[in-house]
Amino acid sequence: MAKDNLKKGIQTALANENLGGALERFADSYVASRAKAYEGVDFYGLRQEIVALKDYAAEHLEELAERFTKEAEKHGAIVYRATSPQAVKEYIARLAVERGVETIVKSKSMASEEIHLNEYLAEQGITVKETDLGEWIIQLAGQRPSHMVMPAIHLTKEEVAEIFSKEVEERLSSDIPRLVKVARQELRQFYFAAEMGITGANIAVAETGTLVIVTNEGNARLVATVPPIHVALVGLEKLVSSMEDVPKILKALPRSATAQKLTSYVTMINGPVPTIVNGQEQPKELHIILMDNNRTKMQQDPLFKKALRCIRCASCLNVCPVYRLVGGHVFGHVYAGGIGTILTNFFNDFEDTPDIQALCIFCGRCQEFCPADIPLPEMILKLREEKAENEGLSTIEKAIFEGVLANRERFHGLLKVASKAQRPFAAKDAPFIRHLPLFLAGFTRERSLPTIADKPLRELVDKQNISVGKKAKRAAFYAGCLIDFAYPGLGEDVIEVLNHYGVEVVFPKGQTCCGAPAKYSGAKEAAVKMARQNVEALDLADVDYIVSACPTCSVALKEDFVKLLAGDPRWEEASRRVAAKVRDFTDLVKELAGDELGKVPGDGPKLTYHDSCHYKRSMGLSQVPREVLTELAGCQLVEMEGADLCCGMGGSYTVKFPELSMPILEKKLSCIEASGAEVVAMDCPGCLMQIGGGLDRKGLPIKAKHTAQLLAEALRKEIE
Amino acid sequence: MEGKLYQQFKVAAEGVGAEVYRVEGPEQALELITGILREWESRKRDKRLQVVWKKGSITSGLATKPAIKGIIYEKELSFRAREADVGIAEGDLAIADTGTIVQDATDVEKRYVTTLPELNILLVRTTAIVADMEEAFARLRPGRIPFLAFITGPSRTADIERVLTLGVHGPEWLHVICVDEGGSRNGQG
Ligand code: SF4
Ligand code: SF4
Numbered sequence: 001m002a003k004d005n006l007k008k009g010i011q012t013a014l015a016n017e018n019l020g021g022a023l024e025r026f027a028d029s030y031v032a033s034r035a036k037a038y039e040g041v042d043f044y045g046l047r048q049e050i051v052a053l054k055d056y057a058a059e060h061l062e063e064l065a066e067r068f069t070k071e072a073e074k075h076g077a078i079v080y081r082a083t084s085p086q087a088v089k090e091y092i093a094r095l096a097v098e099r100g101v102e103t104i105v106k107s108k109s110m111a112s113e114e115i116h117l118n119e120y121l122a123e124q125g126i127t128v129k130e131t132d133l134g135e136w137i138i139q140l141a142g143q144r145p146s147h148m149v150m151p152a153i154h155l156t157k158e159e160v161a162e163i164f165s166k167e168v169e170e171r172l173s174s175d176i177p178r179l180v181k182v183a184r185q186e187l188r189q190f191y192f193a194a195e196m197g198i199t200g201a202n203i204a205v206a207e208t209g210t211l212v213i214v215t216n217e218g219n220a221r222l223v224a225t226v227p228p229i230h231v232a233l234v235g236l237e238k239l240v241s242s243m244e245d246v247p248k249i250l251k252a253l254p255r256s257a258t259a260q261k262l263t264s265y266v267t268m269i270n271g272p273v274p275t276i277v278n279g280q281e282q283p284k285e286l287h288i289i290l291m292d293n294n295r296t297k298m299q300q301d302p303l304f305k306k307a308l309r310c311i312r313c314a315s316c317l318n319v320c321p322v323y324r325l326v327g328g329h330v331f332g333h334v335y336a337g338g339i340g341t342i343l344t345n346f347f348n349d350f351e352d353t354p355d356i357q358a359l360c361i362f363c364g365r366c367q368e369f370c371p372a373d374i375p376l377p378e379m380i381l382k383l384r385e386e387k388a389e390n391e392g393l394s395t396i397e398k399a400i401f402e403g404v405l406a407n408r409e410r411f412h413g414l415l416k417v418a419s420k421a422q423r424p425f426a427a428k429d430a431p432f433i434r435h436l437p438l439f440l441a442g443f444t445r446e447r448s449l450p451t452i453a454d455k456p457l458r459e460l461v462d463k464q465n466i467s468v469g470k471k472a473k474r475a476a477f478y479a480g481c482l483i484d485f486a487y488p489g490l491g492e493d494v495i496e497v498l499n500h501y502g503v504e505v506v507f508p509k510g511q512t513c514c515g516a517p518a519k520y521s522g523a524k525e526a527a528v529k530m531a532r533q534n535v536e537a538l539d540l541a542d543v544d545y546i547v548s549a550c551p552t553c554s555v556a557l558k559e560d561f562v563k564l565l566a567g568d569p570r571w572e573e574a575s576r577r578v579a580a581k582v583r584d585f586t587d588l589v590k591e592l593a594g595d596e597l598g599k600v601p602g603d604g605p606k607l608t609y610h611d612s613c614h615y616k617r618s619m620g621l622s623q624v625p626r627e628v629l630t631e632l633a634g635c636q637l638v639e640m641e642g643a644d645l646c647c648g649m650g651g652s653y654t655v656k657f658p659e660l661s662m663p664i665l666e667k668k669l670s671c672i673e674a675s676g677a678e679v680v681a682m683d684c685p686g687c688l689m690q691i692g693g694g695l696d697r698k699g700l701p702i703k704a705k706h707t708a709q710l711l712a713e714a715l716r717k718e719i720e
Numbered sequence: 721m722e723g724k725l726y727q728q729f730k731v732a733a734e735g736v737g738a739e740v741y742r743v744e745g746p747e748q749a750l751e752l753i754t755g756i757l758r759e760w761e762s763r764k765r766d767k768r769l770q771v772v773w774k775k776g777s778i779t780s781g782l783a784t785k786p787a788i789k790g791i792i793y794e795k796e797l798s799f800r801a802r803e804a805d806v807g808i809a810e811g812d813l814a815i816a817d818t819g820t821i822v823q824d825a826t827d828v829e830k831r832y833v834t835t836l837p838e839l840n841i842l843l844v845r846t847t848a849i850v851a852d853m854e855e856a857f858a859r860l861r862p863g864r865i866p867f868l869a870f871i872t873g874p875s876r877t878a879d880i881e882r883v884l885t886l887g888v889h890g891p892e893w894l895h896v897i898c899v900d901e902g903g904s905r906n907g908q909g
Contacts, residue, residue: 026882075866133888134879150879157881180877180885187889192802208863218835218875218890225831225867243863247853258878261732262818262853265890266870273867274828276798281828 006330006355010659013326018156020325026153027324028642033259034315034369046252047371053245054309054372057206057237061299061308064206064239065290071209075271077286085115088291092117092198092231093124095287099229101126101195105187107213107220108132109200110148110312111235111291113334114347117198129190131219133183140167146328146336148314149257154327187219197223201234202311203249204290207242210270211288214253214263221265228277229285232269236295237308249311252371256313294346303382307342309372316366316376321646321664322359331356338366338376345383357383359657361650361664362520364617381520388522401518401526408512408533415452415485457488461495461507473503475545475583476538480553481513482685490685493712494549494585500715501592503545510537514556515564517652524564531561532571538581539574546578549585549708551614551621551684557582559618584615586625586683586707589632597631604634604714608677610668610691611644612684625683625707633707633714640675642667649690665694672702679703681710725816725849726898733819736873737886738894740819742846745902746782749843752897753808754786760806760839761788772801774833776810778843778903797829807833807891811844811871813859814898817852818872821896822860825869834871840891842871846898 013019057064069079082088096104104126106112118128118139130139134151138144140163145151152160157174164182165172172182191197199220203212211232213220224230240246246268254260272286298304317323317337328336335343341356360380367376393401404411457479475498483491495505515530534557538546548554558579565571590597609626616622622644629635648654648664668691672680680695680702682688692704730740743749761769769790773779774797785792793800801807809830811821821842825831834840850856853870862868875890886892 022881071863131889132879133877137879150882152879153882155880157883160880176880176883177885179880180888184888205863210863216876216878217888219888221831221835221869222889225828225835243857246862247857250853260736260872262815262820262870262872264736264872264874264876266820266872268862268865268868268870270864270866270868273826276828279799281798 005332006358009330009332010326010657013330014659014663016154018159019154019327022153022156023324023327027318030259030315030318031642034256037255037259037261041251041255043371046248047373049248050252050311050371051309051373053240053248055306057240058299058305058308060241061236061239061296064241065236067206068204068209068239068290071207072271072288073209075209076283077209077271077288079288079290081290081292083292085291085293088115088233088289089117089120091289093121093126095229095231096121096124096126096196099195101229103127103129103190103194104196104198105129105131105190105194105223105227106135106198107200107215107223108135108151109198109233110334111200111233112198113145114235115291115293117233129187129194131187131190131217131223132215133180133217136183136187137163140164144329144334147317148312148335150314154329191222191226194227196229196231197227198231198233199223201232201238202253203240203246204234204238204288205241205243205246206239208270210243210268212246212250213267213269214250214265216258216260216264218265221267224267224269225273225275228275228282229287230272231287231289233289233291235291235293237310253311253313256311256315256369256371298346303375303379304342304346306374307339307346307379309374310339310343311372313371315369315371316374319365319369321363321365321648321667322361322660325660325663326359330359338380339374341383342376342379355387357387359660361646361648361653361661363613363646363650365613365644365646368617381522384520384522385524386522388524393521393523397521397523401521401523402529405513405515405518406526406529406533408510411513412456415456452485453488455488457484457491458507458509460488460492473545474543475503475505475547476508476541476543477505478511478534478538478546478548478553478557478582479507480548480550480685482689483549486689487685487706490549490688490706490709493706493708494547497589497708497711497715498547498585501589503592505547506541506543508537508541510534510540512537514553515560516552516556519556519560520650521652527560528564531556531564531575535561535565535571535575535578538578543581545583545588546581547583547585547588549683549685549706551584551612551619552686554582554584555614555618584619584621584683586628587621589711590624590628593628593632597627600632600634600714600718602630602634602636604636604710605679606638606677607635607679607681607710608638608640608672608675609643610640610647610672610680610682610687612682612687613644613646615683616644621683625681629681629707629710633710635679635681635710638675638677640671640677642671645671647687647690649686654690665690669694669698669700673700677702679705679710681705681707683707725851726846728816729814729819729849729898731819732817733873733896736819737876738819738873738896740896740898742898742900744900746779746899747902749779749897749899750782750784750786753841754788756841756895757786757788757790757806761790764805769806770800770804771806771808772797772804772833772837773808774810774827774829776843778810778845778899781903798832801829801832801836804833804837806839806841807835807837808841808843809833811842812848813856814844814849814896815851815853815856815870816849820853820870820872822856823869823871824860824865824867826866831867831869834869835890838887838891839893839895840874841895841897843897843899845903846900849898
């Protein structure tokens, strides 16, 4: 049921060309303008400070709420602590009735959207006017915001003209400055007519009882100034401990949200201020509502607690490859994108909430850009696991993860059969293959697939002298399914290059799938089994390094296995020993090559580099492969735009959401093509399959290659 | 030092759509304002220009008003500001880094004057330009001032197709005049 809703939502969004165009243009320009706004600012340093101050606040939530209440009351504000959305709504409605309020003006408040305040007040017969231009448009259109910062980003100027024309009963053209003027004139009167103004707040300072409100339009200033009553609705996560914290957040929020150094209007409020009522100056009535709505519940979870760091800048939406395709409405509630997936899960518990965690492709881009370093991918994965735990895996999932994947012999036997058939599974098997490792899951029309090799690497290595002479070092090669069974030649290249740099290579036969397909489907038990098998096989090998040429496998070996096997007396230690030896192939080659770097003639192919998600973001490798490719393989590097944009692979994602995976790939391919390179290099066999297949399908004369292949080619050329 | 901060302030403020001037003292500021208002008058030929001027320590000593055809109000400002075309007020500090004017806007008239008219002229002492927000915080008492405003450029929106448009709810034009000396007291307010 929920799944169908989600699919339907995606279809509607994809069919909306206006939406696609708007989001695409925005996503492309956002990264550059944000980078410009951060010039001269140490983003990573700043975000550490934000993490520290926000974590402190989350840790002391109750204490800060009490302190804030006390200080704000000293200034003369009335503070109300509300646990539930209902309590907030009733408080405001009661206040409105008691004071004879008929009209309320509001500036943007996501907290009020979260609890559907407007609908409630309207039911009580109160007129509520949104004054933020985007919010007003949405309100007139009877819609939900699709973006935290730009609520109406999904609408075109023609649609806005249409909406405004109805409101002002005049045919308006789609001239944007003119539309803005209309909004100015229309809304101006309401500030003066309203008896109450409702704002949100971006920061609430506990030590001083101060509210900080930022807007570009200046509407919050008017909402907080003109009407005689001001109600500020503040989520508990807005609390910070001290005034010193404020400049830090104000340094990050505008830069991340709108690529500005500072928002046009920052207003700091300490208690009620004078206002004009019937021509007379009198003090305002200031009510501050501190709203919980499951924020303290969030705070009690060691992982989800980190979501309280969020400053609602929306950069996680802006950089998300899925959001840029489908926009906000697919996410079902007011919060969208990565953070929306988490917040909706805590703040709303409607049963028909689409299963939005499924939308995530785990590219990690949201966290990379998040000014509060919130581990969104990890959180979304946790939700997926919880779902699998609660609802149980389907029979087919059980059969695959537990019956096949977790049983190496059966799994490898099956692959052998498949290699003989060469077209292993028909489309009707889709539910079956979607849970298999990367390459078996990749059945779609838009991309050619590599066939399963006649002989997997594990059989080839028997015949190949993988230890040439006496070597200084020894490495175990962990191939992972894709290299082992689809790209054994790439595996041979890895071995050849390592040999060249004086490393003897062994191939522990007990190795099996790293368990990523199980992990990303939330099938933890099967993942644990695979972790054990791999640790056993690798721990036995007497080697200096365990080398992987697949970032997904590397992350599994280095991090996941240790987590999965923690507390298991038999395997915990071994998993740590294994993790400590794991090296990425290209990174190790750079180290081994030492002085040789930069000594080759740069006459290799003209090449562009694709940053694979896990390679860049989980392993922090982005400069290293570029150096190796230019200074060791002699390639000529030309950067493409969006080098670190996801290619849409994400394992079984291609099967679950081909309608999303394919446009993501298309985008990547067009960036590659525009670069003018002959070769696109990468360090992930999954990306290699996705991008290589895509290029092939499109008939583009560009070759997709793994760094290891290019290095091996360069070595062979040298020897010739 | 002051010159450097001023330059930095000017570049940052103009980068966000403000116009920045620097004058020696209040008399020169008056001259400049007169010029701006006349220019404005020539644009608004259909009606008489209405100006609301909230005097502060920089301009309160001025003996004369700008010689223009329109009306300049210095009283009942919150009432007059609703119809006014131009609002003139003073800031307490300026922040070089972001091109921001900081104003204790607890006085309701200050808020009306700086928000409602479409042209806003803000005067600030050149000596009151500080490097960044941290320094501004150190000079003020941000936890005590009932309404503290930070104004960076004119009112703006990008809510329709992300096209930057100025003057949505607040002023469409912001002019900042940095005044080097004079007025009723020296140093920042
Ligand atoms: S990991 Fe990637 S796909 Fe998932 S929410 Fe973050 S940016 Fe979006
Ligand atoms: S999760 Fe991070 S990036 Fe997303 S809105 Fe919150 S602070 Fe911004």
